Amino acid sequence: MDPFADTLRRLREAFSAGRTRPAEFRAAQLRGLGRFLQEHKQLLQEALAQDLHKATQLDSAFIRKEPFGLVLVIAPWNYPVNLTLVPLVGALAAGNCVVLKPSEFSRSTEKVLAEVLPRYLDQSCFAVVLGGPQEMGQLLEHKFDYIFFTGSPRVGRIVMSAAAKHLTPVTLELGGKNPCYVDDDCDPQTVANRLAWFRYFNTGQTCVAPDYVLCSPATQERLLPALQSAITRFYGEDPRSSLNLGRIVSDKHFQRLRGLLGCGRVAIGGQSDESERYIAPTVLVDVEETEPVMQEEIFGPILPIVNVRSLDEAIDFINRREKPLALYAFSNSKQVVKRVLAQTSSGSFCGNDGFMHLTLASLPFGGVGASGMGSYHGKFSFDTFSHHRACLLRCPGMEKIYSIRYPPYSPRKLRVL
Numbered sequence: 001m002d003p004f005a006d007t008l009r010r011l012r013e014a015f016s017a018g019r020t021r022p023a024e025f026r027a028a029q030l031r032g033l034g035r036f037l038q039e040h041k042q043l044l045q046e047a048l049a050q051d052l053h054k055a056t057q058l059d060s061a062f063i064r065k066e067p068f069g070l071v072l073v074i075a076p077w078n079y080p081v082n083l084t085l086v087p088l089v090g091a092l093a094a095g096n097c098v099v100l101k102p103s104e105f106s107r108s109t110e111k112v113l114a115e116v117l118p119r120y121l122d123q124s125c126f127a128v129v130l131g132g133p134q135e136m137g138q139l140l141e142h143k144f145d146y147i148f149f150t151g152s153p154r155v156g157r158i159v160m161s162a163a164a165k166h167l168t169p170v171t172l173e174l175g176g177k178n179p180c181y182v183d184d185d186c187d188p189q190t191v192a193n194r195l196a197w198f199r200y201f202n203t204g205q206t207c208v209a210p211d212y213v214l215c216s217p218a219t220q221e222r223l224l225p226a227l228q229s230a231i232t233r234f235y236g237e238d239p240r241s242s243l244n245l246g247r248i249v250s251d252k253h254f255q256r257l258r259g260l261l262g263c264g265r266v267a268i269g270g271q272s273d274e275s276e277r278y279i280a281p282t283v284l285v286d287v288e289e290t291e292p293v294m295q296e297e298i299f300g301p302i303l304p305i306v307n308v309r310s311l312d313e314a315i316d317f318i319n320r321r322e323k324p325l326a327l328y329a330f331s332n333s334k335q336v337v338k339r340v341l342a343q344t345s346s347g348s349f350c351g352n353d354g355f356m357h358l359t360l361a362s363l364p365f366g367g368v369g370a371s372g373m374g375s376y377h378g379k380f381s382f383d384t385f386s387h388h389r390a391c392l393l394r395c396p397g398m399e400k401i402y403s404i405r406y407p408p409y410s411p412r413k414l415r416v417l
């Protein structure tokens with residue numbers, strides 16, 4: 001018999017039903033809490049006295065942002081300069097010493113970062129380390145004061161377990177499957193332009209790229225020719241010869257992606273060439289939820305379309321899966337976009353466009369649930385790499401006033417406290 005199961009189920013059901021979200025609900029709960037404290041002050045004081053013999057009074061306070069100490073930044077290969085240097089800026093700005101670990105898959109960038117970058121920084125406070133999983137296992141046995149990891153959820157778990165041994169705090173910038181809902185009320189060509197741009201950008205090897213589209217069969221019919229038109233305009237009749245389309249990073253990733261081309265039915269593209277690690281911008285339809293392309297993060301130029309009959313069904317589909325890093329909704333109706341936003345959860349959200357939200361330094365960037373924890377960019381990077389130390393400074397005098405808190409607690413003292 002699990003004594004907690006019923007309570008936890010009840011609270012989860014209330015949360016899923018959206019009970020705690022309306023502002024009025026939150027205000028009412030806080031007012032209730034305030035009333036409880038007011039109406040039962042005496043009861044609480046008696047309870048505190050019995051439990052701890054205690055009463056407290058605070059002066060003014062401030063937060064001092066301090067560097068954690070020795071920070072490890074681990075980066076992936078897909079934006080190998082950006083995803084190493086942007087976190088590094090935050091870590092250095094906050095005053096930390098930094099160990100930087102670029103990805104072994106982006107070999108040339110790794111080399112430049114290891115050989116050239118240290119010349120520009122104080123090497124007594126900064127180091128680049130190299131290696132793959134084996135070396136990383138060794139590195140992670142050491143104690144760091146903070147670990148900032150960008151990469152896959154699988155390796156994120158390994159990093160977090162290693163960090164837990166030292167109680168080291170972590171930021172995990174992970175990936176996953178980012179849904180993109182396309183409403184019937186939309187201009188298909190505008191949506192297709194934006195979708196094709198941000199799905200095939202960097203050959204689909206972008207953590208915030210839309211991983212799959214949810215739309216009705218009717219919208220799919222309007223979207224397919226529009227997507228074909230956008231792909232042809234962007235990459236020409238023969239995308240393989242386009243200078244604007246990259247290649248898959250490694251043979252291993254190419255083989256995995258080529259396997260995914262067998263899911264559903266190819267509606268656009270589908271060609272591949274192993275010798276160049278080339279995969280054409282591809283759209284898949286008639287895809288089953290159980291097929292690999294809907295089970296794993298795609299991270300390549302393949303876009304499956306999954307049919308839903310209504311907005312409710314799309315929201316339900318999204319909520320049955322892990323919380324994504326980014327979520328997109330296209331609609332001419334503000335209400336529809338706002339409903340998707342209000343009834344789902346994701347690291348970030350963008351209505352009617354691709355990953356433009358990433359470019360705003362005023363917004364934090366990060367995941368939630370399985371897509372990660374913590375965030376950075378702009379000022380948020382500084383805060384991420386700083387310990388927020390709570391401080392209270394009191395005056396060495398005024399002992400007469402302060403002495404009221406010392407025991408013994410006479411009824412008169414308790415009235416004042």
Ligand code: NAD
Binds near residue numbers: 103155159175
């Ligand atoms: P990955 O997890 O394989 O590797 C990331 C880093 O971890 C690399 O430096 C790698 O050397 C290191 N690593 C590999 N095995 C390790 C181990 N056993 N122990 C410790 N470290 C290890 O990821 P990847 O293939 O380089 O990048 C793709 C993934 O990253 C995708 O899932 C993508 O969504 C995600 N990603 C997320 C963001 C984000 O900002 N949230 C950005 C880019 C990529």
